[in-house]
Amino acid sequence: MLNGRSWDDWIAEYAESHRNRWNRLTHTFGIPMIVVAIALGMLAIFVAGLWPWALGLFVLGWALQFIGHAIEGKPPEFFKDWRFLLVGTRWWWKKVTGRV
Numbered sequence: 001m002l003n004g005r006s007w008d009d010w011i012a013e014y015a016e017s018h019r020n021r022w023n024r025l026t027h028t029f030g031i032p033m034i035v036v037a038i039a040l041g042m043l044a045i046f047v048a049g050l051w052p053w054a055l056g057l058f059v060l061g062w063a064l065q066f067i068g069h070a071i072e073g074k075p076p077e078f079f080k081d082w083r084f085l086l087v088g089t090r091w092w093w094k095k096v097t098g099r100v
Contacts, residue, residue, distance in 0.1 A: 007090055022071045024068070028095065031089060033057045037054045
């Protein structure tokens with residue numbers, strides 16, 4: 001799945017398109033919003049009334065991602081390889097745990 005590359009290699013490439021502090025800030029909030037939205041969306045199958053929250057978080061999270069990339073002036077990495085959708089989540093986790 002990682003195409004013979006380590007997570008660190010993927011994250012280093014990801015970091016190249018995320019140098020601007022405002023882009024990193026929008027991703028710091030947007031990525032977890034998207035992850036939570038997906039979890040809520042799956043839970044909404046069983047719990048009535050969650051889908052509007054899931055949809056709202058999902059749309060706002062992605063809006064933050066694209067705003068950040070507009071500020072950075074670089075396209076999102078997942079435009080060239082879908083695996084960067086997973087790398088972004090891993091980057092966020094490393095950032096919040098102090099490993100980036």
